[in-house]
Amino acid sequence: MFAIVGAAGNVGYSTSSALRWAGVPVRAILRDRTKAARLSDIGCEIATADLQDAASLAKAIGDADAVQIIIPVLPRAKDPADELRRSIESLFEALAQARPKQVLAISDYGAHVADDIGMPSMFRSLEARLAQLQTQLLVLRSAEHMHNWGRVIPMAVASGILPTLQDPVDMAQPTISAHDLGLIAADLLLRPESGKDLEVIHAEGPHRYSANDVAAAVSQLSGRVARARAVPRSQWQETLERTIPASLANLLIKANDAKNEGGLVEIEPNASEVRYGTTSLIDALRPLVLPV
Template sequence: MFTIIGAAGNVGYSTSSALRRAGIPVRAILRDRTKAARLSDIGCEIITADLHDAAALAKAIDGANAVQIIMPVSPRAKDPADGLRRSIESLFEAMAQARPKQVLAISDYGAHVADDIGMPSMFRDLEVRLAQLETQLLVLRSAEHMHNWGRVIPMAVASGILPTFQDPVDMAQPTISAHDLGLIAADLLLRPESGKELEVIHAEGPHRYSANDVAAVVSQLSSRVVRARAVPRSQWQAMFERTMPSSLANLLIKANDAKNKGGLVEISPNAGDVRYGPTSLIDALRPLVLPE
């Protein structure tokens, strides 16, 4: 039996579905039981638990052969950065109590960087803490998810301008479909045990894309000419803080600075296994531009 923490999200649901298709029992751990319907429909056992309640998490994962961890961000929290730190400690305590044979943690490109580069550094902290467990740890570092562009697509179609924090707008960056990432995670969970105490694997899509590439895809799908335009660095703080607390804004600003610098939010040097999902940018963005 495999347990998926954060099973209601795009990645978690994709992993859960793949495991169920393989005939594996799946226990889905959710914060909000109202999101359980589609997981119940595919035969998952549903348990609700607060990610900050280590005792409840340990009880929920008790008996699992493997646990997949997806650490969610709560943008509505008063201090999302502090919430992430509390989640890391709670997850560690829960795993230490339940002692599953294997833990697969979804991490981030750039988590190998020692300097503070915002969000990837939070995942570095997660990796370091989980590495202290007496269990087999599999770290799956993910490129940025393609569906994150969905936040600005309506604005781009309406105005003809795709605002982006990527600068320059023609710099290709690694990205991946969340669905593909979930399938890669499921494949790793289903494979024979490697025997390694710690293994780091990277995952990205079939090609790297720039903001210009995104604008071209949105143009093609919407039949509207759309051009990418970099948001001036001086406006970032105000733009982020319109929709989120300052602590989360700072994590994202640092991450975007690191991406634009190049070479940081990347595959780590001397990386071993890199997995490539098959979904192209146009296929990932099609349902966002042309919703049913």
């Protein structure tokens, strides 16, 4: 049995679908049962649990041999950073109770960096906590998801300006489609056990892309010219806090400072394995620009 925590999300659903296609049993663990229909349709067993209720989460995991976890960022929470910390601790407690043979944790590029670089550092904390479990741990560090550009695509189509914190706008950075990440996770779960207590694997798309590349893809898909424009560093805090709480803004600011510096939000030096997805940027953005 493979238990997928957050199976209704982009990554979780992709993993669940691939596992079901391979013919193995999947338990989809959801916070909101109203999102269960498409998972039931592909043959998943459904369980519900709140990520911050360790007892209910342990019960939902039950007798699963392997568990995939992903920590959601809740931008509408009063303090998203604190919510992340609480989720990490709750997940640890639940997994310690359930004691699955294997845990696959979705992490972040840059989680190996000791300095505080915002969001990747939260995942560094996740990795450190899960390493205390008495189980085989697979850490799948992900490049930034391509669909994150969906937040600013409507503005780019309407105004011709794609605002970005990436500076310079021609610097290519690692990114991956959520669908590909889920497929890679499923493949790792299905492969024979390595016998290692801890494995760290990185995943990114077939190519690296810059903000200019994103603007070019939006232009091609929409038929309207869009150009990338870096938001001045002095305006980041004010710009972000228009839509998200300060604690989340601070995590993103530190992460983007590290990305723009280069070499930090990256594959860890001497990494043993890197997986590459196949979805191009334009194909990942297509449903965001041209929704069905």
